[in-house]
Amino acid sequence: MPNITLNKKVLEKLIGKKLSDDELQDRISMLGTDLQKIEGNEITVEVFPNRPDMLSEQGFARALSAFVGAKTGLKDYKVSKGGKDYQVIIQEPVKKVRPYTSCAIVKSLKMDGDSIKEIISLQEKLHITFGRNRKKLAIGIYPLEKIKLPITYTAKKPRNIKFQPLEASQEMDGLEMLQKHPAGREYAHLLEGKELFPVFIDSNDEVLSMPPIINSHKTGKVTEKTKDVFIECSGFDFKALNQCLSIIVTAMADMGGEIYSMALEGAGKNIITPSLVPEEKELDLKYINKMLGLELKESEIKTLLEKMGYGYRDKKVLVPAYRADILHPIDIAEDIAIAYGYENFEPEIPNVSTIGEEDEMSILKTRIANVLVGTGLIETSSYNLVNKDNHSAKMRNQAELVEVGNAVTKEYSCLRSWILPSLMQILSENTSREYPQEIFELGSAFHHDKAKETGVDEGQSLAIAICGADADFTRIKQMLDILMGATDKKYELKETNHNSFIKGRAASIMVYGQNIGILGELHPEVLSNFGIEMPAVGLELNISELHDLLKKGD
Amino acid sequence: MANDIKELVSKLHPLERKIMPLLRQSSVFSELVKKSGLKDIEVMRALQWLQSKEVLKIKEDVKEAITLGENGKKALEKGLPEKLFLESIKHKPRHMDDIEKETGLSRQEVNACIGLLKGKAAININAQRVISITNQGAAVLEKEGLEEALLKRISSEEMDIEAGKLKDEERFAFESLKKRKDMLKTVLKKEWHIILSSIGKKLVTMNLGSEKVIERLTPAMLKAGSWKNKEFRAYELKAKVPRVYRGKRHFVNQAISQAKKIWLEMGFKEMTGEMVQTSFWNFDALFTAQDHPVRDMQDTFFIKSPEKGKLPDKKLVDAVKHAHEDGWTTGSTGWQYEWKEEEAKKNVLRTHTTVLSARTLARLKKEELPAKFFAVGRCFRNETLDWCHLFEFNQTEGIVIDKDANFRHLLGYLKQFFKKMGYEKARFRPGYFPYTEFSVEIDIYHPVHKKWVELGGAGIFRPEVVKPLLRVDVPVLAWGPGFDRIILEFFKINDIRELYKNDLKQLREIKEWMR
Structure with missing residues (x-):
C-alpha cells in the first residue's frame, strides 16, 4: 500500500487550522489512514487502497x-465549459483495444518544482493502486501550449506509430518502444x-502518447513554464476513469487551477467530462443506526456526513465524484462511524x-x-513448508x-507429507543439547488426492522421535503401548520394509486390520544424513484414521 | 573455626569422605580415580562439592596426547606398508602391479613406498618397473624401525602418551608418522590438578571415617529397625541438584489452548479446515477482486501441483461472480470487471483463516442463527524470513452471525477476548479490508513497553460477501487478528523466528503460559 509524504506547513495551510503533533497523529489515525511517522515538517502516511482520492497532499x-x-x-x-475545439474524437479502431477515455483541461496552474513533483507523484500512485499498475487505467498529462485541439483518440499499427518518447534521444516506432524504451519494456505485456x-x-497530427506506455517528448512534457494542461485517462472501465479524472482535476483545482470540460465525440450522446456532479444515494436512517448500534438523529x-466531505439534502447523501469506494450504503455507514469516532463507541456484548x-x-x-506430555515428551x-531434500533424500524415501510454485527459498518450497522428517531436522539442529531427546509433534500431512476439492488431502498426523544412547525399538513400542492403551484400542504390528528404518526393525501399526502408521529404528544412513550421532527411533501415526476408528467403536 | 570444620565434616558426603584422605597421596584427578575405584563422574562431583565448600581448587590442564589412527592400527596389525612391500620382494624381484596385488596395498601406498625405500637405497627399480631388494633393504626388513617401536609403545600404554613426554628418538619417529595419513591422531587431553586450601590442608589430616552416620535410608534398615539410635548425615541443602526436565506442550500451543478456551467460554464453535484452498474460497468468496494486489505472486503462495482445484456448486459460483461484476442482488455496484472462473480455481496456501469463515457461512442454515464461530490456525504469506516476518503465522478468527449484531458488539467481543488474554487496554482504529465495511485495526497496549502493538483486522462482512454465501443479508461480525505477537510479548521473545526454532534448550527451560 502506498505511503505519501506530506509537508506539515502546506497541510496546515490547506486545512486552515493549526494542529499539534499529537492531535495530528490522533486525527490522521482515526480518519482511517495509517500514520507512519512525523519527522520535523514531514508527515508520512499510509493511504489504504479504498481512498485513492487521498493520495495527493490536496486530497488528503x-x-x-x-x-x-x-x-x-x-x-x-x-x-467551466470549454471552447468549441475542447473536444476528443474517439475513433472506431481504438474501441477494440482500449475502449474508453475521460478527459479534461485545467488552466491557470502556477507550476513550480514542488507542484510538478506533486502532480507526477499523484499520477504514479494512481497508476500503481487504482490503475492496478496501468492494467486497469493509465493517465497522461500534457502542456496545452504544445498541442493543438481537438484531440483524436484512435489505434494504429505499431509500425505506423512514430514519435520521440520521453527520456529517449530519437524517434521510435510503436514496436521499438516496447523493445528498447525502459517504460516500454516494463509495460510491454499490456499491449x-x-x-x-x-x-x-492532436490536430497537427502530432502523436501525444501511446497509452498506457509513454508520452511524446515533444508534446507530453510538463515544465515550470506550463500553465494549462490537457489530461486524459484511458482504460477499460469508464466509471473508474471518471473517478480517476475527478481525483486529479480536484487536486489541481485545490492547487489553484481552473477546470474546463471536454466533449467526447463518438462515445455516445453528449458525453462531457469531467463530471463532478455528486452521486445521490438514499439515506436509510434506520439501517445506519442499526449497523452502528446507535440512535442518531437525522441532523x-x-x-x-459533512465531516467526511459529503453533502446531505432531502434525505439524500451527495457523494463527491472523486470518491471511488462507495459501492453500497454500508460504505456510507462506515464513514459515519469514522466521523462519530471509533473511540467514542461503547463496546457491548449482546445477550x-x-x-x-x-x-x-x-x-x-x-x-x-x-x-505424551505425561510420559515426559516435549512437543515441538x-x-x-519444508525443504524437499530434507523430506525425501535425507529420509531415503x-x-x-x-x-509451491513461487516460494522465496527452496528451504520452504514443499508441504510435508509426514511429520517425522521435521522431527529429524529438529534433532539435527540440537546435537549440542543434552540427550536423551524425546519429542513429538501433531500437524497436517499433505498428499495428492484427486478426489479432494483442491486435489490435496490434509490428514492429521502424529510423529514421535526419541534419540539417545538407549533409544531402541522397545522404547518406541512402549510409547505406542501407552498411546493405544489410552484409547483402549488393540493394535497389531506387522513387519514392513521402509527405507527410513532399519530392516527387520520397522513395523506397520494395524488397528482393525487397517494400517494407520509406522514405527521403528531410524536407519543409520538417515541419522548420518541429518548429522545425528545417536541412535533414534520414530513413530508416525495417522490421527485422522485413528479418529475414524475410535468413532466406530468395538 | 574449629566449630566450622566440625560442621563441615558432619555434612560431608560419603564420596567426599572417600576422596579427602586420598588427597594426601595424590593431587591428580586421573590418579584419584584409579586409587578410589570410583567412576570419573563420582570423583569429579565430590571434588566440585569440596571446591564449593572452599576446601580445594580444581585446576584444569589441557595437554596434547597421541593415539593410533586408522592406518596406525592397521600397520600395527599387519606391518608398516614399506615392510609389506619389502617382504613381497624378499625372495624374488616383482613387477609393481604384482606387488600391489600381493600386498593388498593401494596404488597410492605403493608409490609412497617406492619413494620412501628408494630414498633409503633399499630397492632397485628397472625400466619395466620390476623392483628388486638390495642388501640395505634386507637389513631394513630385519630390523625393527623407530616408527614401529613407537606404534607398539602407544598401543601398549594404558593411557595416551603425552606428546611433550616423548624421548628424542621417539620424537623423530613421531614427526615422521605424523606426516603419514591417519597413522597417528593427536587429541587434546584434559587433566585436573587439585590444590588444597588452608581448610583443605587441615581436613586432609583429619580422620573423617565416621561411618556410624546413616547416608541413605534403605528398605533393609526399615525392616530390621537398624536406623534406631543412629544419626543421619546432614545434607548440604543448598547444593545444586542435577536438572531434570518435564514433558510439556509447545509454548505457542499453550497460548493457542488458552485462546480456544476463551472463545469456547464465550459460546463460540470451533472451525477447522484445510491450509490448501482454492482462490475461490480464499479470495473470491471474500469479495477480493481478481486484480487485487494481494493476489499477486509476491504476496501469496500458489500451489504448483496440483495447480487448480474445483469450484463449488454453480449457484454459489454465479452469485459470487455477480457480486464481483455488478453487485448481484446486494444493492452494491460490485467491482465492475469481468470475473473469471479459471482465476478462482487456482490453489493457494490460505492467506488468512477468514477462508474458514467463508466456508462456514456457505454451510450454515438460516435455522441455525444466531451463531458464533472461532478458529485459531496457521496462515501463509510469501515473505522472506526475518526477525519480524514469518511466512507461516497464526491468526485467531471469529464470526458472529446475528440479525441484530452491530458495530458496538464487534468491539465488545474483541475487547472481552483481549481482556481475557491479559490485555486490559485495546484500541480500535479505522482500517481497510476488501471484505469488511466497517473495517477495524486492533491495537493492544503493551504493559511493559508502554506502547500500542498492532495486531490486525476486524470488521463487519460486506453484504457482497454475506449474501452470496448465506443467501440472506444478515450482519456478520468478523475478525482475524494475528496471534503470534501476543505470544512474543508474554514469553519476552524479540525475534519472531524463535517461535518455531525448536531449540530444545529453549523448549525445556521456557516458562508455562500462565495468564
Whole structure:
C-alpha cells in the first residue's frame, strides 16, 4: 500500500487550522489512514487502497480539514465549459483495444518544482493502486501550449506509430518502444499480441502518447513554464476513469487551477467530462443506526456526513465524484462511524445465547498431546513448508510432494507429507543439547488426492522421535503401548520394509486390520544424513484414521 | 573455626569422605580415580562439592596426547606398508602391479613406498618397473624401525602418551608418522590438578571415617529397625541438584489452548479446515477482486501441483461472480470487471483463516442463527524470513452471525477476548479490508513497553460477501487478528523466528503460559 509524504506547513495551510503533533497523529489515525511517522515538517502516511482520492497532499488535506471540522461538507468545484475545439474524437479502431477515455483541461496552474513533483507523484500512485499498475487505467498529462485541439483518440499499427518518447534521444516506432524504451519494456505485456496500439493525436497530427506506455517528448512534457494542461485517462472501465479524472482535476483545482470540460465525440450522446456532479444515494436512517448500534438523529447524521466531505439534502447523501469506494450504503455507514469516532463507541456484548463447541479432531489432538506430555515428551512446532531434500533424500524415501510454485527459498518450497522428517531436522539442529531427546509433534500431512476439492488431502498426523544412547525399538513400542492403551484400542504390528528404518526393525501399526502408521529404528544412513550421532527411533501415526476408528467403536 | 570444620565434616558426603584422605597421596584427578575405584563422574562431583565448600581448587590442564589412527592400527596389525612391500620382494624381484596385488596395498601406498625405500637405497627399480631388494633393504626388513617401536609403545600404554613426554628418538619417529595419513591422531587431553586450601590442608589430616552416620535410608534398615539410635548425615541443602526436565506442550500451543478456551467460554464453535484452498474460497468468496494486489505472486503462495482445484456448486459460483461484476442482488455496484472462473480455481496456501469463515457461512442454515464461530490456525504469506516476518503465522478468527449484531458488539467481543488474554487496554482504529465495511485495526497496549502493538483486522462482512454465501443479508461480525505477537510479548521473545526454532534448550527451560 502506498505511503505519501506530506509537508506539515502546506497541510496546515490547506486545512486552515493549526494542529499539534499529537492531535495530528490522533486525527490522521482515526480518519482511517495509517500514520507512519512525523519527522520535523514531514508527515508520512499510509493511504489504504479504498481512498485513492487521498493520495495527493490536496486530497488528503481536503479529507482531514473536513474531519477536524475546519471545512466541512461537500466541496464545490467549478467546471467551466470549454471552447468549441475542447473536444476528443474517439475513433472506431481504438474501441477494440482500449475502449474508453475521460478527459479534461485545467488552466491557470502556477507550476513550480514542488507542484510538478506533486502532480507526477499523484499520477504514479494512481497508476500503481487504482490503475492496478496501468492494467486497469493509465493517465497522461500534457502542456496545452504544445498541442493543438481537438484531440483524436484512435489505434494504429505499431509500425505506423512514430514519435520521440520521453527520456529517449530519437524517434521510435510503436514496436521499438516496447523493445528498447525502459517504460516500454516494463509495460510491454499490456499491449502484447495486439494488432493495433492506442494513440492520442492532436490536430497537427502530432502523436501525444501511446497509452498506457509513454508520452511524446515533444508534446507530453510538463515544465515550470506550463500553465494549462490537457489530461486524459484511458482504460477499460469508464466509471473508474471518471473517478480517476475527478481525483486529479480536484487536486489541481485545490492547487489553484481552473477546470474546463471536454466533449467526447463518438462515445455516445453528449458525453462531457469531467463530471463532478455528486452521486445521490438514499439515506436509510434506520439501517445506519442499526449497523452502528446507535440512535442518531437525522441532523446528527448530516453533521457527521459533512465531516467526511459529503453533502446531505432531502434525505439524500451527495457523494463527491472523486470518491471511488462507495459501492453500497454500508460504505456510507462506515464513514459515519469514522466521523462519530471509533473511540467514542461503547463496546457491548449482546445477550445472545449460543453453545460453544470444540472441534472433535482438536479434542483428540489435545488428548494425545496430554498423554505424551505425561510420559515426559516435549512437543515441538515446525513449519508445514519444508525443504524437499530434507523430506525425501535425507529420509531415503521418495514421496510425491505438494509443491509451491513461487516460494522465496527452496528451504520452504514443499508441504510435508509426514511429520517425522521435521522431527529429524529438529534433532539435527540440537546435537549440542543434552540427550536423551524425546519429542513429538501433531500437524497436517499433505498428499495428492484427486478426489479432494483442491486435489490435496490434509490428514492429521502424529510423529514421535526419541534419540539417545538407549533409544531402541522397545522404547518406541512402549510409547505406542501407552498411546493405544489410552484409547483402549488393540493394535497389531506387522513387519514392513521402509527405507527410513532399519530392516527387520520397522513395523506397520494395524488397528482393525487397517494400517494407520509406522514405527521403528531410524536407519543409520538417515541419522548420518541429518548429522545425528545417536541412535533414534520414530513413530508416525495417522490421527485422522485413528479418529475414524475410535468413532466406530468395538 | 574449629566449630566450622566440625560442621563441615558432619555434612560431608560419603564420596567426599572417600576422596579427602586420598588427597594426601595424590593431587591428580586421573590418579584419584584409579586409587578410589570410583567412576570419573563420582570423583569429579565430590571434588566440585569440596571446591564449593572452599576446601580445594580444581585446576584444569589441557595437554596434547597421541593415539593410533586408522592406518596406525592397521600397520600395527599387519606391518608398516614399506615392510609389506619389502617382504613381497624378499625372495624374488616383482613387477609393481604384482606387488600391489600381493600386498593388498593401494596404488597410492605403493608409490609412497617406492619413494620412501628408494630414498633409503633399499630397492632397485628397472625400466619395466620390476623392483628388486638390495642388501640395505634386507637389513631394513630385519630390523625393527623407530616408527614401529613407537606404534607398539602407544598401543601398549594404558593411557595416551603425552606428546611433550616423548624421548628424542621417539620424537623423530613421531614427526615422521605424523606426516603419514591417519597413522597417528593427536587429541587434546584434559587433566585436573587439585590444590588444597588452608581448610583443605587441615581436613586432609583429619580422620573423617565416621561411618556410624546413616547416608541413605534403605528398605533393609526399615525392616530390621537398624536406623534406631543412629544419626543421619546432614545434607548440604543448598547444593545444586542435577536438572531434570518435564514433558510439556509447545509454548505457542499453550497460548493457542488458552485462546480456544476463551472463545469456547464465550459460546463460540470451533472451525477447522484445510491450509490448501482454492482462490475461490480464499479470495473470491471474500469479495477480493481478481486484480487485487494481494493476489499477486509476491504476496501469496500458489500451489504448483496440483495447480487448480474445483469450484463449488454453480449457484454459489454465479452469485459470487455477480457480486464481483455488478453487485448481484446486494444493492452494491460490485467491482465492475469481468470475473473469471479459471482465476478462482487456482490453489493457494490460505492467506488468512477468514477462508474458514467463508466456508462456514456457505454451510450454515438460516435455522441455525444466531451463531458464533472461532478458529485459531496457521496462515501463509510469501515473505522472506526475518526477525519480524514469518511466512507461516497464526491468526485467531471469529464470526458472529446475528440479525441484530452491530458495530458496538464487534468491539465488545474483541475487547472481552483481549481482556481475557491479559490485555486490559485495546484500541480500535479505522482500517481497510476488501471484505469488511466497517473495517477495524486492533491495537493492544503493551504493559511493559508502554506502547500500542498492532495486531490486525476486524470488521463487519460486506453484504457482497454475506449474501452470496448465506443467501440472506444478515450482519456478520468478523475478525482475524494475528496471534503470534501476543505470544512474543508474554514469553519476552524479540525475534519472531524463535517461535518455531525448536531449540530444545529453549523448549525445556521456557516458562508455562500462565495468564
